Amino acid sequence: MTTPTACRSLYAHVPFCRSLCGYCDFYSQVLDDAWVTPYVEAVLRELAGYAARRPLDLDTIYVGGGTPTVLPAGELERLLSGLRRYAPDDAALEFTVEANPATITDEIAAVLAAAGVNRVSIGAQSFDPAELRTLERTHAPGHVIEAVDQCRRLGVRRISLDLIFGIPGQTLESWWRSLAAAVAIAPEHLSCYSLTYEPGTPLCTRLNAGQVQRVDEDLEADMYEAALDVLPTAGLAHYEISNFARPGAECRHNLRTWHNEPYLGVGPAAAGYIDAVRYTNVADTAAYVAAVAENRSPWHQHERLSAEGRARETAMLALRLTRGIDCRSFAERHGQDPAVLFGAAIERHTRDGLLAVDDASIRLTRAGLLVADTVIADFLCVR
Amino acid sequence: MDQALIRNFSIVAHIDHGKSTLADRLLQVSGAISERDLKEQVLDDMDLERERGITIKASAVTIDMNVDGRTYMFNLIDTPGHVDFHYEVDRALAACDGALLVVDATQGVQAQTVANAYAAVNNNLEIIPVINKIDLPSAAPEDAAIEIEHVLGISADNVQFVSAKSGVGIGDLIRAIVRHLPPPKGEPNGPLQALIFDSEYNDYRGVICYLRIVNGTIRKGQRVLLMGRQRTYLVTELGKFRPQMSPCDELAAGETGYVVASIKRLQDVTVGDTITDAGQPALQPLPGYQPPQHMVFCDFYPSSGESYDALREALEKLSLNDASFSFAPQHSDALGPGFRCGFLGLLHMDIVQERLERECGVSVVQTAPSVTYEVVPHDGPVRRVESAGDLPDMGMIAELREPIIETQIITPADAIGSIMQLAEQRRGVYRKTEYLSPQRVLLTYEFPFNEILYDFYDKLKSVTRGYGTMDYHVIGYRAGDLVKLDILVNGVPVDALSLICHRSKAEARGRRFLIKLRREIARHQFEIALQAAIGSKVIARETIKPFRKNVTAKCYGGDVTRKRKLLEKQKAGKKRMKTIGRVDIPQKAFMTVLEPED
Ligand SMILES: Nc1nc2c(ncn2[C@@H]2O[C@H](COP(=O)(O)OP(=O)(O)O)[C@@H](O)[C@H]2O)c(=O)[nH]1
Ligand code: SF4
Numbered sequence: 001m002t003t004p005t006a007c008r009s010l011y012a013h014v015p016f017c018r019s020l021c022g023y024c025d026f027y028s029q030v031l032d033d034a035w036v037t038p039y040v041e042a043v044l045r046e047l048a049g050y051a052a053r054r055p056l057d058l059d060t061i062y063v064g065g066g067t068p069t070v071l072p073a074g075e076l077e078r079l080l081s082g083l084r085r086y087a088p089d090d091a092a093l094e095f096t097v098e099a100n101p102a103t104i105t106d107e108i109a110a111v112l113a114a115a116g117v118n119r120v121s122i123g124a125q126s127f128d129p130a131e132l133r134t135l136e137r138t139h140a141p142g143h144v145i146e147a148v149d150q151c152r153r154l155g156v157r158r159i160s161l162d163l164i165f166g167i168p169g170q171t172l173e174s175w176w177r178s179l180a181a182a183v184a185i186a187p188e189h190l191s192c193y194s195l196t197y198e199p200g201t202p203l204c205t206r207l208n209a210g211q212v213q214r215v216d217e218d219l220e221a222d223m224y225e226a227a228l229d230v231l232p233t234a235g236l237a238h239y240e241i242s243n244f245a246r247p248g249a250e251c252r253h254n255l256r257t258w259h260n261e262p263y264l265g266v267g268p269a270a271a272g273y274i275d276a277v278r279y280t281n282v283a284d285t286a287a288y289v290a291a292v293a294e295n296r297s298p299w300h301q302h303e304r305l306s307a308e309g310r311a312r313e314t315a316m317l318a319l320r321l322t323r324g325i326d327c328r329s330f331a332e333r334h335g336q337d338p339a340v341l342f343g344a345a346i347e348r349h350t351r352d353g354l355l356a357v358d359d360a361s362i363r364l365t366r367a368g369l370l371v372a373d374t375v376i377a378d379f380l381c382v383r
Numbered sequence: 384m385d386q387a388l389i390r391n392f393s394i395v396a397h398i399d400h401g402k403s404t405l406a407d408r409l410l411q412v413s414g415a416i417s418e419r420d421l422k423e424q425v426l427d428d429m430d431l432e433r434e435r436g437i438t439i440k441a442s443a444v445t446i447d448m449n450v451d452g453r454t455y456m457f458n459l460i461d462t463p464g465h466v467d468f469h470y471e472v473d474r475a476l477a478a479c480d481g482a483l484l485v486v487d488a489t490q491g492v493q494a495q496t497v498a499n500a501y502a503a504v505n506n507n508l509e510i511i512p513v514i515n516k517i518d519l520p521s522a523a524p525e526d527a528a529i530e531i532e533h534v535l536g537i538s539a540d541n542v543q544f545v546s547a548k549s550g551v552g553i554g555d556l557i558r559a560i561v562r563h564l565p566p567p568k569g570e571p572n573g574p575l576q577a578l579i580f581d582s583e584y585n586d587y588r589g590v591i592c593y594l595r596i597v598n599g600t601i602r603k604g605q606r607v608l609l610m611g612r613q614r615t616y617l618v619t620e621l622g623k624f625r626p627q628m629s630p631c632d633e634l635a636a637g638e639t640g641y642v643v644a645s646i647k648r649l650q651d652v653t654v655g656d657t658i659t660d661a662g663q664p665a666l667q668p669l670p671g672y673q674p675p676q677h678m679v680f681c682d683f684y685p686s687s688g689e690s691y692d693a694l695r696e697a698l699e700k701l702s703l704n705d706a707s708f709s710f711a712p713q714h715s716d717a718l719g720p721g722f723r724c725g726f727l728g729l730l731h732m733d734i735v736q737e738r739l740e741r742e743c744g745v746s747v748v749q750t751a752p753s754v755t756y757e758v759v760p761h762d763g764p765v766r767r768v769e770s771a772g773d774l775p776d777m778g779m780i781a782e783l784r785e786p787i788i789e790t791q792i793i794t795p796a797d798a799i800g801s802i803m804q805l806a807e808q809r810r811g812v813y814r815k816t817e818y819l820s821p822q823r824v825l826l827t828y829e830f831p832f833n834e835i836l837y838d839f840y841d842k843l844k845s846v847t848r849g850y851g852t853m854d855y856h857v858i859g860y861r862a863g864d865l866v867k868l869d870i871l872v873n874g875v876p877v878d879a880l881s882l883i884c885h886r887s888k889a890e891a892r893g894r895r896f897l898i899k900l901r902r903e904i905a906r907h908q909f910e911i912a913l914q915a916a917i918g919s920k921v922i923a924r925e926t927i928k929p930f931r932k933n934v935t936a937k938c939y940g941g942d943v944t945r946k947r948k949l950l951e952k953q954k955a956g957k958k959r960m961k962t963i964g965r966v967d968i969p970q971k972a973f974m975t976v977l978e979p980e981d
Contacts, residue, residue: 217932241936257939265940271943273940370931370932372934373934374908374933380947381951
């Protein structure tokens, strides 16, 4: 048996939202007060279980969902302070909470600040009211500005905004306006996602039924390129396929994932990666609460990765970063020279101008970023 | 058994007119099966057949029927109802002395009624017209009877009006069978001559041959000779289907039954062959059959995940119980090693393909079906080719001939105009019109087989609002102004996509085909040029723009495994395509030539 490795990152999943958005495939349910207390207790208990078996030396905590900020203030406070107990050094901690602009009340903002949350990630998605309606988001563009102000007033140092492009009906101009509006708020961090039609979501059903129209692929590419072009001029450097940040303000928690380092996940549907095992908790609050209460594992599925599997995942994740695969650290970690292990893929894609390679790193070119999946797939599979 | 008490007959009908229901009703009246079993159609035994509502194999059932105090032996020989299986209908009819021609009283005479009636007449069978479904409110039995007399020239004197479903009229029908259908003739003590009219493979017994004993008597333990194949076998089991297998010791002239003789493979038996005694053979075999003509061909290639050997084994397994399709190794430049398969018709092809996937679990890349063409070279003998890819250089060809079919179409009279238009588009040659009644006509046309190969029947159905029916048979080959249309993907000709068509249609066909192909092939990282060409002359062109974006937006802690699997799956999906040059072509593209034209 391998000894449990220390874990420095924690993700906690809050499976509640005020209402559910048509495009979203995260596990969440409409807030049901009766489940809140059992849920918070179960999370803290699950976490204590991990802590009993391995050192938890957290320096990143990420509370996502769902919508953590829909929790009643008292319960949110209990959850956040309960998580924070495992982070020994306040100064070193990156403590992120995701927020829906419509749910940040003064009271909630105060809870976040008091709990030591120093990074708030706000799902702005768009600054165009019609596009927000298409996404079934309940907030208005103005809510984003208010929410950011509240957080800033209470001393939250880092704000991240999410934007979505490729929304049915969106034009290059309206995307441009959303980017400009986001930049005007001066967030430290900005994520720009192309809309994904996740199987099983209401939006996907509408797409298949022909009720909504996918934006043209060329337009979507133009939108992505617009973000790549304009954001760095506003001081937000591109560092991951969909992420931009002021230098030094990259999301450390997510970098852990992209560096393929371990992290714990707690809460229903949360995923974690410890001791070379990737696991996912059961995506059902009742089942989750029951499992934890009965000292059963809430894991719904898990997979132990082989040495080769780990190496390939390291490559897959690192390629998402603009810095790419760091050849030296890859070789140290996996005992193989990535230039050799991925020789065929590297050759093909450098020839097509999708990869740039030198002694230090292997990374996607600008052209490669747009077709990252095509390139990355060849790093995952032999042949 | 006294021959005077035997009746060998078939029930023939247009599909859905009630052939199976009537057969089951006869079985039930005789007591061979219970009322409850009636729900199951006893004579159809394959799932697939039931699902498609057609019968693939002919089989024979023996029933004891009590008529006016005497026990008769009815041998009921089942026939398939679909155009593709004409050949099997003929085999079954050759074992009969009479036929019941069933016509649905609500539908009247239909195309396959005509075809079946002609087949029965050609086999010199006595025919009893049976008007079925008289229980239905919309039934018009008298009209149907008049149509039979009028169009088929069959006297309406013996017409029987029945409801196979309720049983009305069945007693009279049985008496008519006894009275009007002739008993078999034949010499029970003469030299053995038995006709193999069908065969079937059984996992436990090997090959089961269905026999009609024409002369002599066959016995258990007898050493017999298959006269065509010149091979001898020992008869290990004889019997009849009642409808379960029921062994007996001998079958005499006039009787119908089965024989098991440790024959291992269906291919070892030629249906139509004569069985005789190995020691005292008959002087000559019975008149045989024309072997089935494979009119439609296509290639099966293993999908990239599958092996060639698995496909070969699957085809061998299927041929165990369907001797009517052929397969032979074939190599395509684009698709590698595979098999060229011959079928009786399109439906037959679909059935085989479906059984491959369903029963054998192998997935195949199937090329568009083609008819056989005759190539007349400048020098050398005429030969047949089964696909455009097999054509020699066009410069060497003096003449290219295509198969011609004669089609009988029955339609409401008000659709004649639309049918004529459709026929013109398909290079049809009008032959004649016969009025069944003022409202319904029988049209006879000749078409190049190629022109009705795929959607003609659907088109016919749509212009006749569902009322049109058709039947066809091949009447020969005829020279035509035919060209070979090549399809090139990024400059590489894809042999499996090339096709033969009439010159007047080549350009339009090529253009439409490329448009369809463009939809089937996903964007790649590079531009793809699609071209259609006759010889070196490009007659149509399409391009597929390179894709610009293929990237997963989110990949966070919770997504890693799922995204990895998704990418792996995408990659595996590519494996199921055929890569030509650097272009991945999905299997469906190879069937695209088939899809409706307009
Ligand atoms: N009402 C009525 N329906 C019948 C009769 N005979 C057959 N059918 C129905 O017609 C359909 C086709 O009959 P089937 O025997 O399968 O036709 P086949 O294709 O000629 O074998 C079935 O739904 C039968 O139940 C009948 O006498 N009366
Ligand atoms: S997008 Fe956010 S708010 Fe909407 S359902 Fe998903 S988790 Fe809840």
